[in-house]
Amino acid sequence: MKTIGEINERIQKGEAVVVTAEEIIELRKTVSPKKLAKEVDVVTTGTFGPMCSSGVFLNFGHSRRKIKMGGGKVYLNNVPAYTGIAAVDVYVGATAMPDDDPKNTKHPGEFKYGGGYVIEELAAGKEIHLEASSYGTDCYPNKSLKTKITIKDINEATLYNPRNCYQNYNVAVNLSDKTIYTYMGVLKPRMGNANYSSAGQLSPLFKDPYLQTIGFGTRIFLGGGIGYVGWWGTQYNPSVKRQANGAPVSGGATLALIGDLKQMSPKFLQGVSLTGYGTSLMVGAGIPIPILNEEILNWVSISDDELYAPVVDYSYDYPNSTGKTLGSVSYGELRSGKINFMGKEIPTGSLSSYKTAREIAGILKQWIKDGKFLLTAPVFHFPGPDSKYQFKPLKEE
Amino acid sequence: MEKKLVLHFPPILVDKPMISTLIRDYDLDFNILKAFVSPEEEGVLVIAFSGTEENLDKAVNELKSKGVTIQLIESDIRMIRDRCTDCSVCVGLCPVGALILDRETYEVIFDAKRCIACGLCIKGCPAKAMVSSI
Numbered sequence: 001m002k003t004i005g006e007i008n009e010r011i012q013k014g015e016a017v018v019v020t021a022e023e024i025i026e027l028r029k030t031v032s033p034k035k036l037a038k039e040v041d042v043v044t045t046g047t048f049g050p051m052c053s054s055g056v057f058l059n060f061g062h063s064r065r066k067i068k069m070g071g072g073k074v075y076l077n078n079v080p081a082y083t084g085i086a087a088v089d090v091y092v093g094a095t096a097m098p099d100d101d102p103k104n105t106k107h108p109g110e111f112k113y114g115g116g117y118v119i120e121e122l123a124a125g126k127e128i129h130l131e132a133s134s135y136g137t138d139c140y141p142n143k144s145l146k147t148k149i150t151i152k153d154i155n156e157a158t159l160y161n162p163r164n165c166y167q168n169y170n171v172a173v174n175l176s177d178k179t180i181y182t183y184m185g186v187l188k189p190r191m192g193n194a195n196y197s198s199a200g201q202l203s204p205l206f207k208d209p210y211l212q213t214i215g216f217g218t219r220i221f222l223g224g225g226i227g228y229v230g231w232w233g234t235q236y237n238p239s240v241k242r243q244a245n246g247a248p249v250s251g252g253a254t255l256a257l258i259g260d261l262k263q264m265s266p267k268f269l270q271g272v273s274l275t276g277y278g279t280s281l282m283v284g285a286g287i288p289i290p291i292l293n294e295e296i297l298n299w300v301s302i303s304d305d306e307l308y309a310p311v312v313d314y315s316y317d318y319p320n321s322t323g324k325t326l327g328s329v330s331y332g333e334l335r336s337g338k339i340n341f342m343g344k345e346i347p348t349g350s351l352s353s354y355k356t357a358r359e360i361a362g363i364l365k366q367w368i369k370d371g372k373f374l375l376t377a378p379v380f381h382f383p384g385p386d387s388k389y390q391f392k393p394l395k396e397e
Numbered sequence: 398m399e400k401k402l403v404l405h406f407p408p409i410l411v412d413k414p415m416i417s418t419l420i421r422d423y424d425l426d427f428n429i430l431k432a433f434v435s436p437e438e439e440g441v442l443v444i445a446f447s448g449t450e451e452n453l454d455k456a457v458n459e460l461k462s463k464g465v466t467i468q469l470i471e472s473d474i475r476m477i478r479d480r481c482t483d484c485s486v487c488v489g490l491c492p493v494g495a496l497i498l499d500r501e502t503y504e505v506i507f508d509a510k511r512c513i514a515c516g517l518c519i520k521g522c523p524a525k526a527m528v529s530s531i
């Protein structure tokens with residue numbers, strides 16, 4: 001019905017009709033899908049939640065007397081970086097923490113600082129302590145170095161997140177008799193609370209369940225700047241069971257995202273600590289969905305009341321990979337503040353910020369309306385449900 | 398009326414049965430929300446008193462005159478607005494509804510007046526936006 005080329009032409013002329021995922025849901029209540037599919041060009045989405053599989057590649061440039069940090073040790077504000085690459089390239093992951101962090105020796109540990117915070121502070125332009133040590137070679141004689149850097153001083157700072165934007169996610173509860181501390185937050189005993197982590201109707205991959213418009217090279221909002229979809233995400237699972245409307249009943253697809261940290265803002269990349277678990281990074285991402293036809297229009301119009309998340313016990317079933325889910329609840333119920341589940345009224349909390357997800361969808365909409373952001377067709381499409389691509393557990397001896 | 402207070406007893410006062418005398422003399426009800434000894438060996442009591450306004454004032458004055466430092470509870474648990482991501486994970490944890498998700502704006506609001514200083518949100522907030530000086 002429409003092509004991305006035609007939509008981009010309209011964007012450049014300032015004529016494109018762009019609405020957010022929340023707005024299309026409202027419009028869909030009174031306007032026919034046929035009419036909307038014709039009139040609306042782009043629907044924007046957004047999400048802002050803790051995404052542990054995130055990190056940044058840095059290139060520091062060479063010191064006068066050169067040092068081979070590669071294979072040595074590098075610390076940024078005491079947080080160790082991965083050095084198993086070239087001389088002055090490192091990768092700082094969101095969950096890295098200082099060697100002397102007490103971790104869970106006194107359970108639950110606080111995890112006051114880690115890689116997620118280093119990334120936030122880099123994005124904020126703050127000064128970071130860099131400490132490197134190595135073994136010395138003929139070409140890289142220096143064995144140790146201490147200095148301070150900011151993101152402006154170094155060459156590249158490339159955010160590369162192997163797994164973001166989970167299509168759907170678990171609702172975590174605790175069936176045991178004691179409080180547990182998980183990556184899904186603090187869970188009170190006997191289902192005292194239920195935590196979820198998805199922007200639901202605003203979340204990018206719920207709106208394009210078969211990834212028809214999102215693929216390698218898709219231009220997106222990432223951390224406040226422009227980024228790209230850099231591969232399918234790890235733990236990608238297109239063969240997941242689906243609801244009648246196409247939405248996966250659990251996890252499903254994921255995306256690897258890439259972008260220039262120098263363009264990004266700490267408002268959309270925030271270091272966080274999960275008590276008893278570790279540090280992470282809140283990542284803000286938003287993906288535009290081109291409304292190429294009525295089918296896509298119908299997908300983007302699916303609301304929280306029609307999207308369901310599986311409820312999983314994190315005291316036994318999750319840690320022991322039993323695969324058991326206790327049932328499912330809609331995002332509409334989750335967002336209402338309480339769910340009625342297994343005969344109990346349970347208060348809910350979200351790890352992902354709906355307010356910021358909404359803000360991101362709004363910013364992306366504005367960028368497109370202003371003609372600053374053009375849409376891209378995927379360079380190639382990721383494996384679909386027919387590909388037999390599967391998410392496998394680890395084989396143990 | 399009810400008053401929620403944090404009482405800091407200097408070490409020399411810790412063993413005195415001050416509270417029981419106080420509630421008898423001024424006809425107060427009380428509920429101890431939290432009690433512990435700080436690293437400086439101060440006794441710390443988070444307590445809710447109820448009684449007439451006049452008697453509550455008198456009781457507070459008497460505690461002060463005996464060397465007890467008093468803080469209103471609202472000043473102890475704070476939300477650092479700049480760090481809060483409005484995720485709402487604290488909302489499901491708070492036992493008294495002092496953390497509220499506004500379902501129009503999806504902003505999380507801290508209502509200090511309802512807070513009983515249980516500390517759950519401090520552990521539960523990933524952004525470490527809920528802090529306490531206790």
Ligand code: SF4
Nearest residue numbers: 481482484485487522
């Ligand atoms: S858990 Fe922390 S960051 Fe999330 S809404 Fe509550 S105070 Fe804000």
Ligand code: SF4
Nearest residue numbers: 491512513515516518
């Ligand atoms: S300290 Fe306890 S009562 Fe106060 S806001 Fe936090 S969770 Fe609620």
